[in-house]
Amino acid sequence: MIDPIEPPRRKNPLLRTRLPASPPRPRSRTSHGFTRAAAEGRFMLQRCEACGTFAYPAREACPACLSAGLVFVDAPRRGALLAETTARVPSDVYFRERAPWRIGLVRMDCGPTMVAHLHADCVEGAPVIMSFQLDKSGQAVAFARPEGETPNMADDRQWREMTADPKFRRVLVTNGRSMIGQEAVAALKAAGAKMVFVGVSEPWRPFAGEQLLRGQAGIEIVTLDAADEKSATDLAADIGGKVDILVNTTEYVRPGGLLDRKGTSIARDEVDQAYLGFINLAQTFGPAMRMRGADGINSSAAWVNILSVYALANWPAFGAYSASQAACLSLSHCLRAELRPGGVKVMNLFTGPVDTEWFQTVPPPKVAPRAVAQAIVSGLKGGLEEIYVGDVAAEIKQRLAANPKALERELDK
Amino acid sequence: MKNSLRTPYDGIVMAAPVTIPYARYSIESAQWWIGRALSALVAKAGIKASDIDGLCVSSFTMGTDSGIGLTQHFGLCVRWLDTIPLGGASAIAALRKAARAVQARDADIVACVAGDTNHVDSFRLTLENFSRFNQDAVYPYGAGGANASFALIAxxxxxTYGVTREDVGRIAVAQRANALRNPHALMKTPLTIEQYLAARPISDPIHLFDCVMPCAGAEAFLVMRDETAASLGLPAARLLSTIERHNAFADDPMQVRGGWAMDVGELYAMAGVKPDDLDVVQTYDDYPVITMMQFEDLGFCNKGEGAAFVRQHDLTIEGDFPHNTSGGQLSAGQPGAAGAYLGLVEGLRQVLGEAGPTQVKDAKLALASGFGMINYDRGLASGAAIFAGPAR
Structure with a gap:
């Protein structure tokens, strides 16, 4: 059993901030099959199409029959901890700073033996549940936890290195006027966030849901118009050093594509709000977040983008909007690479049409803003990188993987 | 009594054991260390470098070089060449290949040499780039080299076998006593069992004195036919038998035995000797628990009796089971791939009566073993050789 983590004490500004270090990063190309699994919170192993043998570590041929048909499939997560050790003086800087560090060898029920990071409650000889997690290098590692819940399970020191749990962290939700933004504030507070800053442009102008934010303990409305460089700069100068998680809820949805619009003014607004707003936020908040990736219990941990699933495949009915989202998706990969040295995750949450006014004419199923907010929290707690919220998003992802041309034709209707 | 289908190593001998004294750190390159070993070989054997017509090299720190680059580097013209990247099993593998080469007259004099340097950061770099499975599935876990992996095995x-740290510690303590008589050993102070037990933990149950000290150094010997040795007037040891095995017992969930256990019958059958006949034993001691495993797998006792065996025997030079007489890697140092050669070269000195301060009285018959390449969760390579001095 582990003790709950303590709320961090106020930081002494005279003390040096501990700089982030990264665990070893190189992997074989094939091994990134685990990275893909970890990004989505799946547990996948290679299985031989010819003989059914599960293999680990990543291989190019089946160790039982030499077939090249090794395919990453969702695999049973259960295993037993054969042996453990506590590394006390590792040679790697990242682990040396975090020693003692506990790892073990797990025999999976489906066959392979896996070296894994261990949750503190794992017991030798007892069953464990395996997952792939993204470590502070953004690479997949195996993590074993006990079967079943144990007290304060998510507070485990080694587990918290793999996640971006909002507990005791300070969050900036960039757009408090949106339904998703307001639901996100509530969900993050419920998840134990110490403080949620809510960006609102021109906050003297009343808005629906304002009473849920104003005057609440642990919630602070701040002035932010992400599309305005100066506004973002001013806010970052004020709170940039205490934003541990940034949830970019910028939302600018307009219907229409190319030929039925006149000129570029709407497209320019879409780009200003979504794409350039993203750049403003990244440039003003990103550097401090990258710097504070190892800054204790409330280190900076994650950047969350809410993206339309039509960032992946253009939906002509909202064609220009889809393109602005695709631009943001591409930019998010750039941000992920640039935040990586700080161990800060970039989590993209893909959603189908949300049940808000701008999708009024779109038939159901639509995604409730609350479902998006809950997915944000569960994704942060699980340390994920990609989340698909709702049936539409999940389906688009599958159809894209199955046949992108079919998806393109069928979105045109 | 010989009972093996394999071609005997009739008339194949090893000569000119060479050790270049180790250094904890060296600013020289691996090529420098290998060059010193070759120079010492030539001087010791009283031959010219041009008499060497076969070369077998092992090193972790040669950079982009392999054996071929070294031929030009050292001005050697050989007709048989091998580079063996088998870590702790490199010496046994080199001996086996060289023996067959000279037996088939593909070469007449093969120089087997291993050398590594140790720059301040080179051990960590070796760890980082050890193998693909290690890179993908061990190193990212902070395993910090072999310590954590061997900790799990240990x-x-x-x-499983009710072995205590004190049992394992007897091996390390005895080797330190041996090392105090080896002027080239890096460890120069006595080690008591109390000190062993009180050492700081590295990766439980591995503590400080279970670990070898990485260093720079080189080791070498020559392999030839007995008539060649006779014509050179070189004292030589006859090779009686060898075994080698890789990725043995892959279905064992965890490693409790090495590949020796698969081939040990043949090791003694080919040599026509029994374990009791051996005068001196040199095991691969990257961790003492691996040595204990070898006592079992090499037939000195049954599986699970290793702890009792070390309790019942005195492993020092003057003891009833002289073992790792130069101090082994634990106390002499681990010069990279040359650590694989350390035991074999010391065993050779023993049966030739050249071991000086570490000499076991009347040593005629020796066994040396190798173990290496913890690619993922276990050591993959194992080997052993039995050889006899001229007095036997």
Whole structure:
């Protein structure tokens, strides 16, 4: 059993901030099959199409029959901890700073033996549940936890290195006027966030849901118009050093594509709000977040983008909007690479049409803003990188993987 | 009594054991160390470098070089060449290949040499780039080299067979006593069992004195036919038998035995000797628990009796089971791939009567073993050789 983590004490500004270090990063190309699994919170192993043998570590041929048909499939997560050790003086800087560090060898029920990071409650000889997690290098590692819940399970020191749990962290939700933004504030507070800053442009102008934010303990409305460089700069100068998680809820949805619009003014607004707003936020908040990736219990941990699933495949009915989202998706990969040295995750949450006014004419199923907010929290707690919220998003992802041309034709209707 | 289908190593001998004294750190390159070993070989054997027509090299720190680059580097013209990247099993593998080469007259004099340097950061770099499985599935876990991997093996082995740290410590303590008589050993102070037990933990149950000290150094010997040795007037040891095995017992969930256990019958059958006949034993001691495993797998006792065996025997030079007489890697140092050669070269000195301060009285018959390449969760390579001095 582990003790709950303590709320961090106020930081002494005279003390040096501990700089982030990264665990070893190189992997074989094939091994990134685990990275893909970890990004989505799946547990996948290679299985031989010819003989059914599960293999680990990543291989190019089946160790039982030499077939090249090794395919990453969702695999049973259960295993037993054969042996453990506590590394006390590792040679790697990242682990040396975090020693003692506990790892073990797990025999999976489906066959392979896996070296894994261990949750503190794992017991030798007892069953464990395996997952792939993204470590502070953004690479997949195996993590074993006990079967079943144990007290304060998510507070485990080694587990918290793999996640971006909002507990005791300070969050900036960039757009408090949106339904998703307001639901996100509530969900993050419920998840134990110490403080949620809510960006609102021109906050003297009343808005629906304002009473849920104003005057609440642990919630602070701040002035932010992400599309305005100066506004973002001013806010970052004020709170940039205490934003541990940034949830970019910028939302600018307009219907229409190319030929039925006149000129570029709407497209320019879409780009200003979504794409350039993203750049403003990244440039003003990103550097401090990258710097504070190892800054204790409330280190900076994650950047969350809410993206339309039509960032992946253009939906002509909202064609220009889809393109602005695709631009943001591409930019998010750039941000992920640039935040990586700080161990800060970039989590993209893909959603189908949300049940808000701008999708009024779109038939159901639509995604409730609350479902998006809950997915944000569960994704942060699980340390994920990609989340698909709702049936539409999940389906688009599958159809894209199955046949992108079919998806393109069928979105045109 | 010989009972093996394999071609005997009739008339194949090893000569000119060479050790270049180790250094904890060296600013020289691996090529420098290998060059010193070759120079010492030539001087010791009283031959010219041009008499060497076969070369077998092992090193972790040669950079982009392999054996071929070294031929030009050292001005050697050989007709048989091998580079063996088998870590702790490199010496046994080199001996086996060289023996067959000279037996088939593909070469007449093969120089087997291993050398590594140790720059301040080179051990960590070797760890980082050890193998693909290690890179993908071990190194990212902070395993910090072999310590954590062997800790898992040691923990499981000790629990399975009821082995205590004190049992394992007897091996390390005895080797330190041996090392104090070896002027080239890096460890120069006595080690008591109390000090062993009180050492700081590295990766439980591995503590400080279970670990070897990485260093720079080189080791070498020559392999030839007995008539060649006779014509050179070189004292030589006859090779009686060898075994080698890789990725043995892959279905064992954890390693509790090495590949020796698969081939040990043949090792003694080919040599026509029994374990009791051996005068001196040199095991691969990257961790003492691996040595204990070898006592079992090499037939000195049954599986699970290793702890009792070390309690019942005195492993020092003057003891009833002289073992790792130069101090082994634990106390002499681990010069990279040359650590694989350390035991074989010391065993050779023993049966030739050239071991000086570490000489076991009347040593005629020796066994040396190798173990290496913890690619993922276990050591993959194992080997052993039995050889006899001229007095036997």
């Amino acid at each position: 923990r499981n082995y000790m629990r």
